[in-house]
Amino acid sequence: ETGVTQTPRHLVMGMTNKKSLKCEQHLGHNAMYWYKQSAKKPLELMFVYSLEERVENNSVPSRFSPECPNSSHLFLHLHTLQPEDSALYLCASSQDLWATGNGYTFGSGTRLTVV
Amino acid sequence: DAKTTQPPSMDCAEGRAANLPCNHSTISGNEYVYWYRQIHSQGPQYIIHGLKNNETNEMASLIITEDRKSSTLILPHATLRDTAVYYCIVRLPNNAGNMLTFGGGTRLMVKP
Numbered sequence: 001e002t003g004v005t006q007t008p009r010h011l012v013m014g015m016t017n018k019k020s021l022k023c024e025q026h027l028g029h030n031a032m033y034w035y036k037q038s039a040k041k042p043l044e045l046m047f048v049y050s051l052e053e054r055v056e057n058n059s060v061p062s063r064f065s066p067e068c069p070n071s072s073h074l075f076l077h078l079h080t081l082q083p084e085d086s087a088l089y090l091c092a093s094s095q096d097l098w099a100t101g102n103g104y105t106f107g108s109g110t111r112l113t114v115v
Numbered sequence: 116d117a118k119t120t121q122p123p124s125m126d127c128a129e130g131r132a133a134n135l136p137c138n139h140s141t142i143s144g145n146e147y148v149y150w151y152r153q154i155h156s157q158g159p160q161y162i163i164h165g166l167k168n169n170e171t172n173e174m175a176s177l178i179i180t181e182d183r184k185s186s187t188l189i190l191p192h193a194t195l196r197d198t199a200v201y202y203c204i205v206r207l208p209n210n211a212g213n214m215l216t217f218g219g220g221t222r223l224m225v226k227p
Binding site for chain 2: 002056092
């Protein structure tokens with residue numbers, strides 16, 4: 001366990017479903033991130049939050065909607081997804097956006113399959 | 116952030132040292148070299164980082180050349196559990212706009 005917990009670990013959803021991914025950290029970090037890892041592709045940064053404020057959105061389609069209600073929790077709300085959105089979704093946190101020292105701590109990810 | 120170049124894959128015999136190279140010829144003076152690894156279907160794990168001096172921790176050693184244009188991650192006694200994708204990332208940590216960006220990495224296969 002890294003200190004960053006993601007649930008669920010696996011999720012299968014239909015294209016018309018609405019689901020949410022959850023990320024929780026109790027490391028006292030102030031920055032949280034969503035990454036997407038598709039098969040045989042590098043990790044892609046999706047969203048960045050600092051002190052519960054979104055600071056970066058890397059041209060992610062609106063069918064992905066992040067939410068950061070407090071510095072310990074990060075959600076990714078999913079709706080009307082496409083099969084090509086199937087991927088490993090990773091959450092990470094860091095002390096702050098500068099992320100000096102040990103950098104980022106990642107969760108184990110949610111393996112999402114869209115059918 | 117400076118770009119890095121890593122071999123796509125490497126093999127290593129169990130118990131031997133694994134030496135993973137990384138080229139970062141455009142690195143700037145204040146950029147650090149970070150290494151992460153990702154075991155299959157898990158999130159990346161921080162290994163080590165350095166600026167110009169060689170670094171060692173319980174996981175690995177990092178050797179950075181004097182001109183800082185390349186570095187080598189050394190796993191001194193590789194085990195089967197070290198099989199993973201290893202990412203070399205160059206980043207300026209004092210710039211809040213520089214997020215951690217991953218390339219293709221090196222897929223290390225440790226064989227019995």
